[in-house]
Amino acid sequence: MSREAKHIDQFLLIHSARDDSWREITTLADAWAAKRGDRAALEAAVAAISATEEYHAYPGLRLMRALNECIATDDAGGAAKLARRISNGLLTRVYRGRPAEWDVHDEMAPGEVADVMPPATGEAGARRPYFEVLYVNSQPAARWPALAAEIRRLRRPEDSFIYEPIFVGSFEDAVCATAVNPDIASVVLAEGFPYRSRHDAPVLRSVLDPLGASEAPDVSALRLARELKRIRPELDIYLLSDREVEKLAGDAAAYSVRRIFYAVEEPLELHLAVLEGVQARYETPFFDNLKRYARRPIGTFHALPIARGKSVFQSDWIRDMGEFYGINLFLAESSATTGGLDSLLEPTGNIKRSQEMAARAFGADHVFFVTNGTSTSNKMAVQALLAPGDIAVVDRNCHKSHHYGMVLSGAQPYYVEAFPMTEYSMYGAVPLATVKRALLALRAEKRLDRVKLLDLTNCTFDGHMYNVRRVMEECLAIKPDLIFLWDEAWSGFARFSPFLRPRTAMGAAVEIEAWLRNPESVAAYEKQRKELGDKPSDKALLAARLIPDPRQVRLRVYQTNSTHKSMSAIRQGSMLLVKDVDFHTVEAQFHEAVFTHASTSPNQQLIASLDVARRQMELEGYGLVMNAIEIALKIRRAVNDHPLISKYFRVLGADAMIPDAYRQSGFTDYLTPGATWAAVVKAMREDEFYLDPTRMTMVCGTAGFDGTQFKGLLATSYNIQLNKTSRNSVLLQSNINNTRSDVAHLVRVLVEICESIEKRLADGGEGERSAFAARVKSLMTDVPDLPNFSCFHEVFRGDAGRTTPEGDIRTAFFGAYDPSVCEYVPLFGKECDRRLSEGPEMVSANFVIPYPPGFPIMVPGQVLTQETIDFMRKLDVKEIHGYEKARGLKLLKPDAVAARVKR
Template identity: 25%
Template sequence: MEKLNHFETPLFDALMEYVNNNTIPFHVPGHKKGNGMAKKFFDFVGKNVLSMDVTVFEQVDSLHKPTGPIKKAQELAADAFGADATFFVIHGTSGAIQAMILSVMGENEKIIVPRNIHKSVTSGIILSGAIPVYMQPEVDKNVGVALNVTPETVEEALRNNPDAKAVLIINPTYYGVSADIVKIAEIVHDYGAVLMVDEAHGPHLKFNEKLPISAMEAGADICAQSTHKIIGSMTQSSMLHVKSKRIDINRVKQVMSLLQTTSPSYILLASLDVARMQMVTEGKELLDRTIELAEYARREINNINGLYCFGNEIVGRDGAYDFDPTKITITAKGLGITGHELEDILAKKYYIQPELADMYNTLCVFSIGDTKENVDYLIRALREISETLYKDNVEMSKALDMPEIPEMVLSPRYAFECSNIALPLEESIGQISSEFLMAYPPGIPILCPGERITREIIEYVIEMKNAKLSIQGTEDPNVEYIKVVNDLQILNITA
């Protein structure tokens, strides 16, 4: 096989040729290289970016039927990430995950998933009509973070559901915890199922040996990655990688064409092209530096009174086969505050914006774009916060246990689409949910459509709200009401 030249950036180069030729645009978008753009936006963004904001024509290729630079850029990406085919995605990894599920799953077919999935997985399940079978990930109760699933948990789920068509796992989690994906791939394939991977937080794994193994290297059949999260593409740009042994690549093409806009952003597409080039040609060095900065930050944070930042010490526990050191999870309960309160102080007093906060933790994501100067500023801010808040013998709150996975009464798709009525949360206990309840970020569902609402779930949601954590999923923005199934015929059958 011909060795590909990863210094090439075919799509970016095609756009530059268009710009450098001073091509006169009688095509959309209407701002015409920025000439029709509002001045204050144009002055900030500049002409360069707006000049490459184009539409579909032969010179720059078509995302839906690529034959030129997009085709070549995707082939280079597939080679770089170890896939048989790679698809550029410009509606986020949520869209890639939905496409992944729709490419494999049909109505009433079983898919085994961990409970700490992102809401996009459940959205894909609803769109496909598949039936989810949930696995419970291991949990670190000290910091209140879900880890990952074990191979034993995956095998038990398959043993109990031998008709499952696919298993989906997360590699790594939002907090950087990886499963034993090589062993899981062997188990899944032994049962004749497909292994899908939500690798939103692992687009960098392939490019440095100090990181956990990537899904494609480990034997996954299809995986979705957020290229924009750690490496250098733009927000909303992602990739879907496919192996052809168990996946019909033409089916994936059809699904991607069904879901993606016919007016894709060539700026986002070009950023994927150059991000691949950067990772293959200098990714190891860039990631070495990122890992070094993250480990430096972890050491310094662990020397600050009242704060804790877990690292490789969790490796070897159930559900923590490996760990991505670029994730800095700062546990603040030793200061007597929540992760949300720590995030609030960092954002409002120090103008430092973390990635997310939960009940006990604030997560800072390190990437190839971080600098020593910025990391030192974060550490100084945390030291000042500790000096203000730390007290000896502070009463540390105990991690709340996530509610038990509730009974699934109806398929998620049916419950989502059928007749419903809104009830106050406290009056919904015992009903079948028509909506989601989830802590966001990271978007992990506490309750999914089709599941029986329990008192434990409602009490957990109220505690989350009291802690000023974001609960989403309901049509009611204040999450005071939740829609429940109101189909009398169904309710009589399922009562």
């Protein structure tokens, strides 16, 4: 492990690497016992993991010491037996519920097996949730086993959870343990520990350096608490101090600490506090209440016959549905908002509490639960924040819900373009320079006051993540009260990774908030103001990394989150996150938006799943997200390094997905030879755009498949489901549900497909090979240019003489409701070509959205150009919303447009 300590896999794959290391140790021990190997190799393998094993409760010092004693005394059989037991224990996690597993001399009975199966229908879970607590102190390591035994004596049968202690003796070890062990849920700090680890292991440096942990004079417990909260904000931290704890508790720096105890005078109180802290995250107010409701005998006289399930289970015809879903689904159904239940539209009880807990977990001030998907969350936000005539700078390639939100609110979209990836028929993200130019252009025309909102997608379908803090700071330097709406439908789980969190709306907002409170922020602004002068040119503003005036900034940030897309929520579960210092000015409008869009009959199970998803992410989200990243890196390596698969398929790296100009760090890809973890972290922190590692664009055009065709093949023939495709690629997503077995299945399927291609080319002769080459060329070379937004027709642009392109999309949209003002022009034919060359201009009457790529290439009121028509003609997708092939393009009639001009 130390030999590859600087490799990119060293941290991101540290969890699966641990399991692999124990498999290797088991293999080496078996070989030694069978006299096919030697002791030295096993000894070296155990020594390589010894430092990081101290950061985990199991196998613990006692079992590790026993394994080393077996090796030292040449007990090959004993070493092999113990190594296999530890390895199997880690695989099955049996140690969490079987106390004897920690006993050196214990063995499972022949008929005893680890409980690894999911519970059967209706089976109540008997196991108590397990977690680990990190204790950081200056006690000698020889005393740690005795201290651990004392802590275990505090356990009580009535405790809701069970935990194991882990001891470390330095600042560095505490940071490493928190980073590498996702089972740690709480940390207890006793003052007086040193900074440096007692280990001199390269693996520790590979963890510490990317996290930004560097030696400093302040080695206090409070500084360590802040550092640990920066890495994992969900942790509960407790401080033991023999100083003036009353004064310490009043220190503003103690905000990272949940509770302060005087020395160790109250061990039981500390134990109870640890359990209470986890219970505060484990609580799911709505789900807990719904379970209680389902256990009550309820008479239903409201409009929901399916409630209680009698109409299902007493039926000969639909009883199978009840047997499939189980009785609890029906017992927990109700359309009532009384009798212990709450209203999603106006929550005052357990739903309100659940939303407050979600706000805590996701770093927001407020959270709205949404049961109609993030399409509804987006429309709610746009409606609440924008009024008719307001201008919103918006990514033209954003989800259609944003465009429809503009229609509903009457706001005028100022479309900005993402950088194109023409080769793969997709767009990236919007460059910051493009956004700044839009704001500066509006300022030049004295309409900056009408600009209310910047609306961007982060991360994009294909994984492009903005440098969110930089975007917001530079935009606030131009307009200090600009509101930001970040559509993070696809990356809600990024909150729970210390490396992805800064590239989220809430993560960046917290950083900006802290910067605004720092007195040095004013000095930084004044310094730049002097450098740029009182009236800097637009050119100078575009070139500078702008700093806003902290005295003028109003930080107003909104984030929509498809909880169901990246967390354990039922489909359509979404959250709308708010961090807005002026929320009180729009709160009433938000409630109106909720009334407008939310169903008056929301699904109770959806609300419960949002509650539970939050609980899971607060208690194990860190490890789950790390696992998703690990899975993605394994897929990338398995595809791109395989000698056969890589002939026909490849997963695109950052160098293919993000132009050089937006990768200021020079980072190319995770799999580039010599790539270091430090380089990855630098890219995460500095580059304008960063590629989410869990999103993998796999090119299939080189195998002769278009994206839709390949997606269908995987689904129908191999039971592999994908979502998004492009002309010549498919998108693979790793999530918190994936396992390494999924990777193995995907690799086996790709090998099978490649072998079939090889056989077909070998058996088919020159004709087959020529046809295959032509197909690949058509998919990979003869690709259509991607059209940019042209412009709104002048009749929908309002003020005469202005140059900025925002338009009245609402008027154009509803104007087309009158069929007498609409016409249809065939996409292919002389009339379309004549209109393009001679006029009159063709003005779209509706949205046209091809899937893929999934964004509107035509919006109501837009003037159609040759570029757009050429793209439409080259599309070979089956699904185009808003376009009827038999009738053609739906347009506003020229005379109707002319009549509006005259008015």
